[in-house]
Amino acid sequence: MGLGATLTVVVSVLIAVTLLPAVLGLEGRRIATSTAPVLRRSAQRTQRRLAAGGRPSLGLRWATVTARRKWLVVVACVLGLGHGPPATDLQLGLGGGPDPNSSAGRAQKFIDKGFGPGYSGTLTVLAQGENKTTTLTAVNDLAAQVKELPGVASVSSPLPTASGQAVLVSVTPSSGPDRRPPRTC
Numbered sequence: 001m002g003l004g005a006t007l008t009v010v011v012s013v014l015i016a017v018t019l020l021p022a023v024l025g026l027e028g029r030r031i032a033t034s035t036a037p038v039l040r041r042s043a044q045r046t047q048r049r050l051a052a053g054g055r056p057s058l059g060l061r062w063a064t065v066t067a068r069r070k071w072l073v074v075v076a077c078v079l080g081l082g083h084g085p086p087a088t089d090l091q092l093g094l095g096g097g098p099d100p101n102s103s104a105g106r107a108q109k110f111i112d113k114g115f116g117p118g119y120s121g122t123l124t125v126l127a128q129g130e131n132k133t134t135t136l137t138a139v140n141d142l143a144a145q146v147k148e149l150p151g152v153a154s155v156s157s158p159l160p161t162a163s164g165q166a167v168l169v170s171v172t173p174s175s176g177p178d179r180r181p182p183r184t185c
Contacts (some may be wrong), residue, residue, distance in 0.1 A: 122170050143157075
């Protein structure tokens with residue numbers, strides 16, 4: 001769920017940064033001659049104000065600065081997004097939450113006690129292949145390698161479909177989805 005939301009944001013930003021300016025560049029001055037009355041009147045007011053020697057609006061000044069210093073704006077945005085508080089402390093877990101006395105917190109404690117702390121963060125792996133024997137062999141090898149990774153509590157035995165062209169494996173981490181892994185460096 002967190003990965004889907006992340007990809008949605010990334011695609012939205014890419015569209016806003018690339019496609020929208022390209023379309024606006026193609027349209028050029030035709031945008032100011034909009035058929036929407038509100039937009040047309042706004043563009044006409046701005047042109048009259050500028051022709052009379054008035055001060056440009058804040059939006060126009062911002063657009064002008066951004067257009068003149070494109071790379072500075074790009075670098076500032078990337079640095080701001082990469083080092084902001086949300087990016088440095090992003091937690092995508094759906095655990096019991098901060099309140100251990102809530103019903104979700106109590107339920108999470110029972111699940112952690114009964115099945116282990118990583119049970120609520122189980123990862124399901126689906127592997128597909130051409131035939132049953134090669135797919136099952138490859139997934140068995142993969143499961144053996146994943147079992148040896150740090151932070152993995154258990155790996156289920158592979159569960160093939162009736163046709164054998166797809167195999168499911170569940171990987172349970174040793175810690176829950178909302179717990180930070182121990183630092184290695």
